[in-house]
Amino acid sequence: MNSIAGTKSSLSWVVNISVVMLVVIWLIPTVGLLISSFRDRDQISATGWWLSPFPVEQNHKFKAPKDGVIVDGDMRVLSGNVFAEGAGVVARFGGKRAAPVEFAAGHTAKLTKGRTLTVYADGRYDYRSPVEIKRDPSIYFSAASPPEFSLANYRTILASDNMDLAFINTLTVTIPATIIPILIAAFAAYALAWMDFKGRGFLIALVVGLLVVPLQLALVPLLTLHNKVGIGQSFLGIWMAHTGFGLPLAIYLLRNYMVGLPRDIIESAKVDGATDFQVFTKIVLPLSFPALASFAIFQFLWTWNDLLVAKVFLPSNSQSWVMTVKIADDLLGSKGGDWGILAAAAFVSIAVPLIVFFTMQRYLVRGLLAGSVK
Numbered sequence: 001m002n003s004i005a006g007t008k009s010s011l012s013w014v015v016n017i018s019v020v021m022l023v024v025i026w027l028i029p030t031v032g033l034l035i036s037s038f039r040d041r042d043q044i045s046a047t048g049w050w051l052s053p054f055p056v057e058q059n060h061k062f063k064a065p066k067d068g069v070i071v072d073g074d075m076r077v078l079s080g081n082v083f084a085e086g087a088g089v090v091a092r093f094g095g096k097r098a099a100p101v102e103f104a105a106g107h108t109a110k111l112t113k114g115r116t117l118t119v120y121a122d123g124r125y126d127y128r129s130p131v132e133i134k135r136d137p138s139i140y141f142s143a144a145s146p147p148e149f150s151l152a153n154y155r156t157i158l159a160s161d162n163m164d165l166a167f168i169n170t171l172t173v174t175i176p177a178t179i180i181p182i183l184i185a186a187f188a189a190y191a192l193a194w195m196d197f198k199g200r201g202f203l204i205a206l207v208v209g210l211l212v213v214p215l216q217l218a219l220v221p222l223l224t225l226h227n228k229v230g231i232g233q234s235f236l237g238i239w240m241a242h243t244g245f246g247l248p249l250a251i252y253l254l255r256n257y258m259v260g261l262p263r264d265i266i267e268s269a270k271v272d273g274a275t276d277f278q279v280f281t282k283i284v285l286p287l288s289f290p291a292l293a294s295f296a297i298f299q300f301l302w303t304w305n306d307l308l309v310a311k312v313f314l315p316s317n318s319q320s321w322v323m324t325v326k327i328a329d330d331l332l333g334s335k336g337g338d339w340g341i342l343a344a345a346a347f348v349s350i351a352v353p354l355i356v357f358f359t360m361q362r363y364l365v366r367g368l369l370a371g372s373v374k
Contacts, residue, residue: 037343038149044339055144057091059100063136064127078127082119082141093119093141100140153344157331162318166326170304172235173314173322177242177303178296184243185250186292190280192251193258194266204255210248218244219312226313235320238313242303250295257291258284293360301353323349 032049039052046056062082069076082090092101095111103109105121118126119141127137157163191197192204222241223233231237261284269279285292303309307324314320321329327345 033343033346036340037153037347038151039340040148040150040152041338041340043145043148052147052149055146057142057144059140059142061100062125062139062141064125064139066133066136069133072128074130075128076131076133078125078133078137080125081123082125082139083123083143088123088143090119090121090123091142091144093117093139095137095139097138097140101142153340154348156341157345157348160326160331162321163323163326165319166321166323169320170322170324173238173242173310174300174303176235176239177246178299180239181243181246181250181299182292182296185247185254185295186285186288187280188247188251189254189258190276190284192255194279194284195276207248207251207255211252213248215245215309219308223312233313233315235314238309241309241313242299242306245309246295246299246302249298253295254288254291257288261287297357297360300356304353305349 035049035052036044039049042058043052043056046058047054060082064078064080066078068080069078071077082088090105092104093109094100094102095109095115095117096102103119105119108116108118110116114130116126116128117137117139119139123143125139127139129137192200192207222244223237226232226237226240231240265283266279269283274282305324306322307328310322310325314322314325318326318330327342327349331342331345
């Protein structure tokens with residue numbers, strides 16, 4: 001009975017569990033990156049993102065002002081509170097940078113040259129020295145800080161120099177690099193699907209073969225060709241590069257979809273005197289919208305997130321940077337250790353692709369499955 005069409009397989013639960021596990025595996029790093037984008041650098045360094053809802057114990061340095069010194073017998077005494085607002089709990093403290101949490105709160109630590117230091121849990125400190133205090137002594141302590149989430153990282157990214165220009169450059173590259181291959185591939189796919197001519201089978205095989213050719217092999221020869229024809233490192237050059245790299249997949253998807261269109265409609269139109277161009281523009285193209293949208297999603301995501309092709313085919317000056325190059329060449333260099341800012345930059349760069357994907361996702365599966373079922 002398990003082989004009867006329409007019956008539910010006994011292994012369906014395995015498929016469901018596998019899909020859930022794959023989704024979780026992909027989702028966990030994304031959630032961690034999103035949470036980190038709202039945290040500051042110190043808290044990210046102290047604990048992982050999964051501990052972000054809990055207080056974070058961090059080390060602090062406090063300079064006790066020597067102006068408040070009083071004389072108590074033979075000792076010079078400084079007292080006060082390490083918390084500016086008088087609120088907080090000290091866990092441990094120390095009197096030197098090498099051992100910032102050497103002593104427990106409330107313990108009287110013996111320092112060098114007869115000096116002593118006591119820091120209480122509520123932040124009060126008592127610093128005593130038998131000699132004159134010539135500079136503000138440093139007090140190191142650890143205290144639990146409440147979790148902090150803010151938009152500071154996003155404000156830093158959006159206010160970064162030329163980030164708005166990088167966003168515009170990305171749109172300038174992505175939109176034409178998505179539209180141009182669709183226009184060319186649509187005509188080619190119709191010809192390969194519905195027009196009879198010699199060598200059609202060879203061209204179809206060639207398109208399929210080009211799908212497995214890595215673009216890295218063509219970068220240097222293509223750039224050399226661009227330099228010879230005068231388009232070199234320019235927006236026109238990167239449009240042509242993305243068009244060439246995207247055409248094999250575009251033609252393959254569109255042809256598979258167009259082959260599956262009802263033959264009767266096309267033959268009836270030709271019997272009524274419609275030319276191939278009229279059949280293509282008035283019948284085939286409107287019916288192929290799911291496949292067009294499917295490829296548009298792939299091409300848009302690819303060109304928006306591209307770094308390698310942009311580095312090769314765009315000028316190296318900051319006025320021509322797209323967002324991926326801006327993040328890689330500028331932010332990673334100037335703020336390479338600030339993971340909160342880098343996480344925020346990542347989410348700023350994927351905001352537009354997410355909008356495009358969720359807007360057009362209903363066409364994605366329809367376009368991908370085109371021609372798979374007859």
